[in-house]
Amino acid sequence: MGRIPPLTGVKDLVAVLDGLVGRPVGRRELPAVVLEGNHGQDAAFVTGYRDRLRDASGAPVAPHALLGEALVERARRSAEPDVVLLDELTRQLEQTMPAAAGGLTLSTYWTCRRVLDIDAGAGAARAQRRTLAEELCVAWEKDTPGLKGLRSFISTGGAGQISERLGAIATVLVAWPLEWVYRTWLNRTRRLRWYAPKVRSAGGPAATRFLAAAVSLSKNGELRNRAALRQSLLLEALAVDLVRAARRGVLLPRRRRRVWPFVVLLPRVDEPRSATRRLLDGLVKLHRRGLPLLVLAADRTPVDQLPDVHDEQEGRDAPSGRRRVQTPAGAADCLRPLLEGRARSAGAGVVDGRLRVRLSGEDQTEVSDWLDINVAVSPRSVPWPSAYLGVLLALALLAGAVPVVNWVRQDACHDTWAAQGVRVGVDTASEGCYFTDGGSQELLRTLQDRIRAQNAVADRGAHRTVVFLSPLTADPQGKDEQITPAGVLQLEGAADAQREFNKQAAGDAERPYLRLLIANAGYAFAQGREVADRLNTLTGDGTSISAVIGISQSRQASVDAINRLSPDLPVIGAAVTGDFMTTDTATFVQTQPTNRHLARALTRRVMELKRKKALVIYDDKDRYSLNLRQDLDTELAGQGIGLVEPEVVRTPDFGQPGVVSTLPELAKKICALNRDNGITLFAARGSQLPKILNEVQAECGSATGTPFPFLASDVDTLIEYPELPEFAHLGRYTAVDLSYIAFSPDHHSDHAAGSDAFRAAAAAVYRTWTGTKLPPRASNVLQQLRNSVDVKDTVAQDRPFHLPSDDRALAERPLYLCTVAHASATTPACLPADGKPLR
Numbered sequence: 001m002g003r004i005p006p007l008t009g010v011k012d013l014v015a016v017l018d019g020l021v022g023r024p025v026g027r028r029e030l031p032a033v034v035l036e037g038n039h040g041q042d043a044a045f046v047t048g049y050r051d052r053l054r055d056a057s058g059a060p061v062a063p064h065a066l067l068g069e070a071l072v073e074r075a076r077r078s079a080e081p082d083v084v085l086l087d088e089l090t091r092q093l094e095q096t097m098p099a100a101a102g103g104l105t106l107s108t109y110w111t112c113r114r115v116l117d118i119d120a121g122a123g124a125a126r127a128q129r130r131t132l133a134e135e136l137c138v139a140w141e142k143d144t145p146g147l148k149g150l151r152s153f154i155s156t157g158g159a160g161q162i163s164e165r166l167g168a169i170a171t172v173l174v175a176w177p178l179e180w181v182y183r184t185w186l187n188r189t190r191r192l193r194w195y196a197p198k199v200r201s202a203g204g205p206a207a208t209r210f211l212a213a214a215v216s217l218s219k220n221g222e223l224r225n226r227a228a229l230r231q232s233l234l235l236e237a238l239a240v241d242l243v244r245a246a247r248r249g250v251l252l253p254r255r256r257r258r259v260w261p262f263v264v265l266l267p268r269v270d271e272p273r274s275a276t277r278r279l280l281d282g283l284v285k286l287h288r289r290g291l292p293l294l295v296l297a298a299d300r301t302p303v304d305q306l307p308d309v310h311d312e313q314e315g316r317d318a319p320s321g322r323r324r325v326q327t328p329a330g331a332a333d334c335l336r337p338l339l340e341g342r343a344r345s346a347g348a349g350v351v352d353g354r355l356r357v358r359l360s361g362e363d364q365t366e367v368s369d370w371l372d373i374n375v376a377v378s379p380r381s382v383p384w385p386s387a388y389l390g391v392l393l394a395l396a397l398l399a400g401a402v403p404v405v406n407w408v409r410q411d412a413c414h415d416t417w418a419a420q421g422v423r424v425g426v427d428t429a430s431e432g433c434y435f436t437d438g439g440s441q442e443l444l445r446t447l448q449d450r451i452r453a454q455n456a457v458a459d460r461g462a463h464r465t466v467v468f469l470s471p472l473t474a475d476p477q478g479k480d481e482q483i484t485p486a487g488v489l490q491l492e493g494a495a496d497a498q499r500e501f502n503k504q505a506a507g508d509a510e511r512p513y514l515r516l517l518i519a520n521a522g523y524a525f526a527q528g529r530e531v532a533d534r535l536n537t538l539t540g541d542g543t544s545i546s547a548v549i550g551i552s553q554s555r556q557a558s559v560d561a562i563n564r565l566s567p568d569l570p571v572i573g574a575a576v577t578g579d580f581m582t583t584d585t586a587t588f589v590q591t592q593p594t595n596r597h598l599a600r601a602l603t604r605r606v607m608e609l610k611r612k613k614a615l616v617i618y619d620d621k622d623r624y625s626l627n628l629r630q631d632l633d634t635e636l637a638g639q640g641i642g643l644v645e646p647e648v649v650r651t652p653d654f655g656q657p658g659v660v661s662t663l664p665e666l667a668k669k670i671c672a673l674n675r676d677n678g679i680t681l682f683a684a685r686g687s688q689l690p691k692i693l694n695e696v697q698a699e700c701g702s703a704t705g706t707p708f709p710f711l712a713s714d715v716d717t718l719i720e721y722p723e724l725p726e727f728a729h730l731g732r733y734t735a736v737d738l739s740y741i742a743f744s745p746d747h748h749s750d751h752a753a754g755s756d757a758f759r760a761a762a763a764a765v766y767r768t769w770t771g772t773k774l775p776p777r778a779s780n781v782l783q784q785l786r787n788s789v790d791v792k793d794t795v796a797q798d799r800p801f802h803l804p805s806d807d808r809a810l811a812e813r814p815l816y817l818c819t820v821a822h823a824s825a826t827t828p829a830c831l832p833a834d835g836k837p838l839r
Contacts, residue, residue: 003044003048003371004044004045004048004049004052004371005037005041005044005045005048005359005363006363006364006365006367006368006370006371007041007328007359007360007361007362007363007364007367008327008328008329008361008362008364008367009327009328009329009330009331009332010045010328010359010364010367010371011366011367011370011371012328012329012332013328013329013331013332013335013357014049014052014371014374015332015374016331016332016335016336016339017033017049017294017296017335018052018374018377018378019339020261020294020335020338020339021053021062021260021261021263021294021377021379022062022259022260022377022378022379023259023260023379024246024259024260024292025246025261025291025292027344027540028338028344028345029287029291029344029345029346030261030287030291030293030294030338030346031287031335031345031346031350031353031354031355032280032283032284032287032295032296032297032353032354032355033294033295033296033297033331033335033354033355033357034269034280034297034298034299034354034355034356034357035296035297035298035299035356035357035359036298036299036325036356036357036358036359037298037358037359037360038359038360041359042267042298042299042300042359043267043268043298045296045298045359046066046265046266046267046296046297046298047066047068047265047267049265049296050064050066050265051375051376052375052376052377053096053263053376053377054376055376056375056376059098059099060096060097060098061098061260061376061377061378061379062096062098062260062261062262062263062377062379063093063096063097063098063104063260063262063263064092064093064096064262064263064264064265065088065089065090065091065092065093065096065262065263065264065265066092066265066267067085067088067089067264067265067266067267067268067276067279068267068268069267069268071084071085071088072085072268072270072275072276075275075276076274076275080227080230081275082227082230082231082234082275082278082279083113083116083230083234084275085275085276085279086113086231086234086235086238086279087113089238089264090106090109090110090238093106093262094106104241104245105241105244105245106238106241107191107241108191108192108237108238108240108241108244109234109237109238109240109241110143111136111140111186111192111237112192112195112214112233112234112237113234113237114135114136114139115132115136115214115217115218116217116218116219116224116230117219118131118132118135118136118218118219119131119218119219119220120132120215120218120219120220120221122220125205125212125215128215128218129211129212129215132211132214132215132218133179133182133183133186133211134179136182136186137178137179137182137183140182141178183211186210186211187209187210187211189210191240191244192210192237193462193544194236194240194775195210195213195214195233195236195237196208196209196210196212196213196462197462197769197775197776198229198232198233198236198775199213199214199216199217199223199229199233200213200510200770201770201772201774202223202226202229203223204216204222204223206509206510207509208461208462208509208510208512209462217229217230217233227278228278231278231279231282232282232285235282235283235285235286236286239286239291239293242262242291242292242293243291243292245262245292246261246292259379260292260377260379261292261293261294262292262293262294263294263295263296264283264293264294264295264296265296265297266279266280266295266296266297266298267297267298268298268300269297269298269299269300269301270300271300271301272301280295280297280299283295284352284353284354285353287353299356324351324356325356325357325358326349326355326356326357326358327357327358328357328359330349331349331355331357333347333349334346334347334348334349334350334355335355413425413429413433414428414429415427415428415429415534415538416429416433416435416520419522419526419527420473420522420523420526420527422435422436422473422520422522423435423436423520424473424520424521424522424527424530424531425519425520425527425530425531425534426467426517426518426519426531426534426535426538427448427452427517427518427519427520428517428538429452430452430456431449431452434448435448435472435473435518435520436473440474441473441474441484441488441723442723443484443488443492443721443722443723444472444473444484444488444491447488447491447492447495447518448518450495451495451498451516451518454495454498454499454502454516455515455516455517457502457513458502458513458514458515459513459515460513461505461512461513462512462513463512463513463514463515463544464512464513464514464515464544464545464546464765464769464776465514465515465516465517465544465545465546466494466498466514466515466516466517466545466546466547466548466549466758466761466762466765467516467517467518467519467535467545467547467548467549467550468487468490468491468494468516468517468518468519468548468549468550468754468758469519469521469531469532469535469548469549469550469551469561469571470485470487470490470491470519470520470521470550470551470552470553470574471485471487471520471521471522471523471524471525471526471552471553472485472487472488472491472518472520472521473485473520473522473523474523475523475524475687483686483687483717483718483721483724483725483728484717484721484723485523485552485553485717486552486553486575486714486716486717486750487550487552487553487574488721489716489717489720489721489748489750489751489754490550490552490574490575490750490751490753490754490757491518491550491754492751492754493574493748493750493751493752493753493754493755493756493758494516494549494550494574494754494755494757494758495516496751496755497754497755497758497759497762497795497796498514498516498758500794500795501514501758501759501762501793501795502514504794510769510770511766511769511770512765512766512769512776514758514761514762514765515544516758517538517545519531519534519535519548521558521561524553524555524557524651525553525555525557525558525560525561526557528557528558528560528561528564529560529561529564531561532561532562532564532565533564535548535565535569536564536565536566539566539569539778545569545778546570546761546764546765546768546776546777546778546781547569547570547571547572547761547764547765547778547781547782548565548569548570548571548572549571549572549573549574549754549757549758549760549761550572550573550574550754550757551571551573551574551576551581551588552574552575552576553576553624554576554577554578554580554581554595554623554624554627555578555622555623555624556623558576558581559580559581559584559585562585562587562588563584563585563586565587566778567586567587568777568778568779568782569587569778569782570587570589570761570764570778570781570782570785571585571587571588571589572588572589572591572757572760572761572785573588573589573590573591573592573757574591574592574750574753574754574756574757575592575716575743575749575750575753575754576590576591576592577592577593577594577595577597577598577624577628577713578594578595578623578624578627579594579595579596579627579631580623580627581594587782589760589785589803589804590804590805590810591753591756591757591760591801591803591805591813592743592753592756592810592813593743593810593811593813593815593835594810595624595627595628595631596631596807596835597807597810597811597815597835597836598628598631598713598741598815598835599628599631599632599634599635600635600834600835600836600837600838601741601815601817601833601834601835602632602635602681602711602713602741602817603632603635603636603638603639603641603838604833604834604838605711605739605817605833606636606639606641606679606681606711607639607641609679609709610677611641611677611678611679611709612641612642612677612678613641613642613643613644613673613676613677613678613679614632614636614641614642614643614644614678614679614680614681615644615645615646615647615669615670615673615678615679615680615681616629616632616633616643616644616646616647616680616681616683617646617647617648617649617666617680617681617682617683617684617692618646618647618648618649618683618684619648619649619650619651619684619685619688620648620650621650621651622650622651622684622685624685624714625683625684625685628683628713629646629683632681632683635838638838639838644673644678647666647669649684649688649692650684650688651684651685651687651688663691663692663695664695664699666692666695667692667695667696667698667699667700668699670692670696670699670700670710671696671699671700674700674708674709679709679710679711680710680711681711681712682710682711682712682713682715683712683713684714685714686712686714686715686716686717686718689712689715689718689730690718690727690728690730690733693710693730693733693735693736693738694727694733696710696733696735696736697733697734697735697736700735701733701734701735706737707734707735707736707737707822708735708736708737709736709737709739710736710737710738710739711738711739711740712738712739712740712741713740713741715730715738715740716740716742716749716750717750718730719740719742719747719749719818719820719828720747720748720749720750720751730820731820731821731822731823731824731826732822734822737819738819738820739817739818739819739820740817740818740820740828741815741816741817741818741833742815742816742817742818742828742830743756743813743814743815743816744814744816744830745814745816745818745830745832746827746830747818747827747828749816752796752799752814755795755796755799756791756796756799756801759791759793759795759796759799760785760789760791760801760803761781762793763789763790763791763792763793763803764781764784764785764789764803765781767784767789768780768781768784772784785803785804786804788802788803788804789802789803790802791803799814801813808836810835811834811835811836811837813835815832815833815834815835816830816831816832816833817830817831817833818830818831
């Protein structure tokens with residue numbers, strides 16, 4: 001074997017690599033370390049590092065695979081070199097598992113690998129699937145202890161009539177049910193749910209199940225000779241198994257001793273399009289958080305002949321300078337934050353998942369001595385009490401705590417928690433867990449039950465998940481003046497869109513179903529950060545989450561929650577209008593007109609009414625209200641309309657005082673302004689509007705023969721919500737002719753905005769699912785939203801739009817000014833509004 005060359009900086013690099021190999025990967029993302037050097041120094045480093053993965057007796061201390069020269073030459077002569085390399089890679093990983101850590105089970109990989117060796121025949125598709133399933137089941141039974149003997153007994157029978165009868169009984173009671181269970185597992189297991197979309201995106205059959213897709217990869221299948229697809233499928237299967245192998249299990253004590261990543265050593269990576277180059281590229285593409293895999297490779301291609309690479313972190317082509325190729329010491333500096341737990345991914349030296357290291361210089365005596373003294377990786381020690389304590393505690397609980405087990409089974413609220421007198425968090429329950437008690441917000445409880453039923457239907461097939469994140473519960477200090485947040489009405493719109501979308505998916509094999517999870521961030525996003533953390537955990541647990549929608553409110557707290565979510569997770573706003581939502585976040589997608597467009601529409605209305613002065617009422621502690629007031633000031637002043645000294649109202653959030661201006665004095669000012677050919681524009685939260693209108697009604701309602709104009713923006717909940725308290729019904733305030741901004745011409749503006757957000761997520765997921773060769777992970781859905789998505793469907797045929805949207809496109813979206821009717825049971829009258837720039 002080679003010896004690690006003792007060059008300058010190698011000591012630092014080896015020490016950091018040893019540290020990474022000697023502890024669990026956790027949620028970190030390990031880059032591939034690609035070495036370049038003269039006179040075979042790079043290959044010597046890789047092969048020499050293999051010796052550090054074994055102790056003095058030659059026993060492995062971490063599982064590893066070295067794909068050496070002889071294997072590469074054998075693969076080169078093979079018709080399928082990728083299969084040869086991967087078979088040897090998996091064989092070595094299985095054989096080098098440390099004895100104390102138990103055996104390595106690669107069931108997903110070998111299931112996908114056996115498909116390549118099975119001849120499914122040339123008959124009908126159903127017959128091919130049946131043949132493939134039978135052959136896979138036979139291979140599974142042969143590899144499963146106990147089942148191999150049973151299969152032999154059934155196949156050959158025994159001596160005498162009794163054995164024949166026992167074989168027949170075993171066939172009916174054991175073999176047939178096992179085959180049915182295994183075939184169902186192949187088509188339903190989450191481990192193989194990614195297989196069909198990958199095959200479909202590569203031009204394979206429009207299948208949604210594993211067996212239907214796998215037929216095309218069987219021995220005589222139409223995609224059998226597609227080397228890139230074949231390798232991609234095998235590598236993805238291997239990644240699934242490695243992630244499972246690194247997870248701890250209470251009843252699997254040996255897994256607690258798996259405190260290392262799996263190490264793949266490639267001492268020879270040849271020219272582009274070679275098998276080793278394809279393998280390295282494939283392993284790099286697998287890189288993701290939590291994948292316990294470390295790749296060390298020696299690249300024979302000279303640095304000046306390498307193609308231009310793309311820097312994922314900088315978002316531009318990386319020059320051939322410092323960030324492209326690192327010295328060993330520089331590479332150690334890039335990896336050290338990973339080792340010390342200060343970052344989940346390496347620094348700026350990583351380009352396209354690779355950390356390139358240039359080995360050069362003369363041998364250093366100090367480094368050589370250090371390598372001679374420190375000869376092997378030292379994984380973190382896990383004593384037997386730590387490994388077996390979980391098993392002992394589990395047995396104790398099972399033996400004497402059956403009531404506790406029953407209570408845990410009944411706890412449907414494990415992803416939610418109590419806060420502000422309600423429950424916040426993510427509703428992952430199937431029944432019996434609500435955000436509020438039975439005495440309030442009946443609509444929210446009804447929606448939770450309805451969406452759970454719709455999710456149960458989606459669970460039957462291939463699906464992805466969309467999360468509706470928003471404040472969904474009322475002000476805990478509101479008492480009898482509680483007004484439900486608009487997010488509940490937007491959730492209703494999303495639920496209706498989900499129902500219609502899944503109806504269409506039921507008749508279209510190419511469409512995935514969409515599940516909808518509800519996440520309550522608490523009143524005014526008070527628990528937004530905590531709920532975002534919980535969503536990040538669920539996203540990392542493989543729950544198929546592809547996008548977040550909703551948000552519903554433009555607040556600093558909502559910006560903080562969005563920025564706390566995974567940077568790969570797209571966030572699609574519903575009725576969110578703050579100008580700052582897209583500028584202060586990296587993943588937010590705007591679907592409705594912004595405050596700037598609203599201010600233009602309201603200013604046009606002021607001009608139509610020929611008012612010369614305007615009073616703006618706003619909340620100086622609310623970023624949304626401040627933003628809208630600034631836009632109104634700009635647009636009104638630009639049209640020569642005088643600005644009266646603004647008035648301040650504050651929503652009484654969490655102990656801060658409520659309305660600042662004395663209500664009677666404010667009412668007098670509003671009435672006097674109207675008599676002086678002025679107008680009032682309300683730019684604060686809608687929950688404060690009824691209090692002001694009540695005072696205005698008392699001050700000048702009886703003295704004025706006809707209602708006077710009053711403009712507002714955020715009041716849709718006071719129009720649409722079916723459970724409003726009596727004081728919040730705006731039609732009862734006859735002193736004013738109240739007009740407000742809406743996104744639909746009926747009284748269901750928030751409903752339409754929620755539906756639009758879900759439709760945008762569905763369009764992006766569907767485009768990723770069918771229109772690209774990428775799996776529908778959240779990061780790929782986000783990329784589709786950034787590139788181009790047309791939201792055009794039969795769910796809402798009259799509301800098509802395109803993403804991403806600029807100022808002009810948002811100005812073209814539906815926008816209306818609706819006037820509240822004073823007669824009971826009469827819907828508002830709405831006319832189109834114009835959010836385009838004023839001249």
